[in-house]
Amino acid sequence: ILNVEQSPQSLHVQEGDSTNFTCSFPSSNFYALHWYRWETAKSPKALFVMTLNGDEKKKGRISATLNTKEGYSYLYIKGSQPEDSATYLCASAVGVGSSNTGKLIFGQGTTLQVKP
Amino acid sequence: DGGITQSPKYLFRKEGQNVTLSCEQNLNHDAMYWYRQDPGQGLRLIYYSQIVNDFQKGDIAEGYSVSREKKESFPLTVTSAQKNPTAFYLCASSRGTFSQPQHFGDGTRLSIL
Numbered sequence: 001i002l003n004v005e006q007s008p009q010s011l012h013v014q015e016g017d018s019t020n021f022t023c024s025f026p027s028s029n030f031y032a033l034h035w036y037r038w039e040t041a042k043s044p045k046a047l048f049v050m051t052l053n054g055d056e057k058k059k060g061r062i063s064a065t066l067n068t069k070e071g072y073s074y075l076y077i078k079g080s081q082p083e084d085s086a087t088y089l090c091a092s093a094v095g096v097g098s099s100n101t102g103k104l105i106f107g108q109g110t111t112l113q114v115k116p
Numbered sequence: 117d118g119g120i121t122q123s124p125k126y127l128f129r130k131e132g133q134n135v136t137l138s139c140e141q142n143l144n145h146d147a148m149y150w151y152r153q154d155p156g157q158g159l160r161l162i163y164y165s166q167i168v169n170d171f172q173k174g175d176i177a178e179g180y181s182v183s184r185e186k187k188e189s190f191p192l193t194v195t196s197a198q199k200n201p202t203a204f205y206l207c208a209s210s211r212g213t214f215s216q217p218q219h220f221g222d223g224t225r226l227s228i229l
Contacts, residue, residue, distance in 0.1 A: 004158070032214035043120075043206070046217030089158065093214040103149070103174060104218065106158040 004092050006107035012047030013080050014115050015020075020076045021110040027071035032092035034104060035064055035075055038087040047075075080114045087111045119143065122207050122221035128229050129194065131203060137192045137224045145219070147212040148190035152176060153204045162205075165190055166212055190208035194226060202228050 004023045008046065013019050031052045038044040048057040054067040061078045077084055088111075091104035120141045129135045141148065147166045153157040161174030165184040179198025184190055190209075194201045204225050208218040 006158075008166050026192070034217060036217075036220075043220040043222050048219050049215055051215055091159075095214070102214070103164055103172075105150075105175075107158075108156065108158040 004090060004105050004107040006088075006090055006110050008110060009108065010111040010113070011032055012113045012115065015081060017080050018076070018078045019080055019112065020074050021112075023073045023075070023107055025071050025073070025090075025105075025107075027068055029095065030068045030071075031095050031102075033066055033068075033073050034064035034091040034093070035073070036091070037086045038089060039111070042113075045091060065098045077112070080112070082116050085112055085114045096097040120207060120209055120219055120221035122205075122224050124224060125222065127224055127226045129226060130229050132196045134193055134195050135226065137194070137205055137207075137226070139190045139192065139221060140188055141190075141209040141219075142188060143158065143209055143219060144187070145209035145211055146187070147210045148184065149208040149210075149218065150180075150182065150190070150192045151172075151206045151208065159206060162192065201226055 007022050035047040035050050036044040037047050048064045050066040055066040063076045066073045070077050087109040089109045091106040095102045123138045149164040150162040153159050160176050162180050163182040165171035168187050171182050171184050181193045204223050206223045207221045210216045210218045
């Protein structure tokens with residue numbers, strides 16, 4: 001089983017602070033890296049799907065970068081707001097043969113708490 | 117609205133009993149997945165299906181069974197062989213390729229009586 005590691009496990013910041021988390025994944029046989037946001041009492045929602053080395057994606061105050069050669073992705077939140085409080089999950093895709101379909105292996109998540 | 121519906125939200129199982137968790141999607145997605153979450157752990161894959169009438173074991177399939185008779189439906193049965201079934205179960209669907217995100221239901225929390 002692949003190991004996808006996220007750090008830190010939890011984070012507490014003040015409103016307005018910028019923050020970032022790390023997702024580490026095996027760099028061999030890379031297919032894609034997914035980021036999800038999971039708010040309490042809701043279902044996980046996709047933030048980004050990244051497939052190319054050097055990819056950078058942005059959605060509002062949240063952005064992500066990808067380094068497939070060294071096997072890591074960073075998620076950045078600029079000017080954190082209380083509504084950003086959630087668990088952020090990353091997942092690495094594991095292919096079946098040479099197919100681009102298969103399964104995701106999830107990290108354990110980073111839980112962010114933003115204090116007003 | 118399109119989405120994934122899981123039912124029930126809470127489920128209780130007696131010792132030695134099989135229970136079935138429902139997952140229905142109206143997104144016309146080909147692929148569907150079942151995950152289990154335990155405290156302090158990430159989502160772990162139980163079973164997945166890329167197409168109707170076909171499914172594959174995930175990383176923790178022992179004690180579980182699934183069927184995929186219709187594109188919209190992917191029920192999960194937790195059998196009596198699953199010795200530690202208490203957990204939160206999430207169903208997801210996607211268009212199937214890795215470049216497509218997964219869409220999740222709201223989950224079912226299963227507890228042992």
